[in-house]
Amino acid sequence: MASLKDMRVRIAATKATQKITKAMQMVAASKLRRAQVAAEAARPYAERMDRVLGNIAAAVAGSDSAPRLLAGTGNDKVHLLVVCTAERGLCGPFNSQIVRLAREKINALLGQGKEVKILCVGRKGQDQLRRQFEKLIIETVELRGVKQMGFAQAQMIADKIIARFDNDEFDVCTLFFSRFKSVIAQIPTAQQIIPPVFAAAAKDAGATASYEYEPEEEEILADLLPRNLSVQVFRALLENAASEQGARMSAMDNATRNAGEMIRKQTLTYNRTRQAMITKELIEIISGAEAL
DSSP: OOOHHHHHHHHHHHHHHHHHHHHHHHHHHHHHHHHHHHHHHHHHHHHHHHHHHHHHHHHTTTOTTSOHHHHOOSOOSEEEEEEEOOSSOOSTTHHHHHHHHHHHHHHHHHHTTOEEEEEEESHHHHHHHHHHHGGGEEEEEOOTTOSSOOHHHHHHHHHHHHHHHHTTOOSEEEEEEEEEEETTEEEEEEEEEETBOOHHHHHTTTOOOOOOOSSOHHHHHHHHHHHHHHHHHHHHHHHHHHHHHHHHHHHHHHHHHHHHHHHHHHHHHHHHHHHHHHHHHHHHHHHHHHHO
């Protein structure tokens, strides 16, 4: 059985851990509000742009002059999966949920005989995926030094994707991220961005309004599609940032409470052991006195 000194050291270590988890919870809570506001503010613009592009794309559907970013290559043999995760851990199941969704997609594509390439955004996703799919990872983008997520980071990632598409390195691109719902709920999401699937436009498919565009639809799409790609990546990064802080806040809250419960049990064991030792010493003293 552990000595009283060992128990005191263990209790002190648990209390120190509890202070750390409590501090991390408070930091995550302070960052969460700003990240949540940024993510929610980006949604209307991204959804509206998606809807506008969907309406314009419907007008040139099937046209030979449709931009390549819209029409794709005509094949779906090579898939690029852009997996966005966090740079740091200690955020509960946040990273593993995104990686699990990406892994399911990878296995499904490989089962169909497709070629898969992975672009990791965030170190944690790369750490998990390389255990099973190391040969499929073609590049990792680390954002560890970025304190405030901005459009410049999304533009840089979008430029990498477009450059690889222009070089015929893939046919279909899918973006993986976690959509923020609440502190305790983050939804792993897969969004096809090349060729784009306009979900908002599909809802309005019953509309019969006809539009005339100036300049031509193809010219508008050629300018807006690369910008929309950057917007969708930026939205994914903002959603991830809010989801990460929410998951970390929840995980650290659970850790703090678990540490408190552990301290309670360790203190109870310490007090019982100490009382037993005192009782034993008293019995020995009384027995010695009676013997005299």
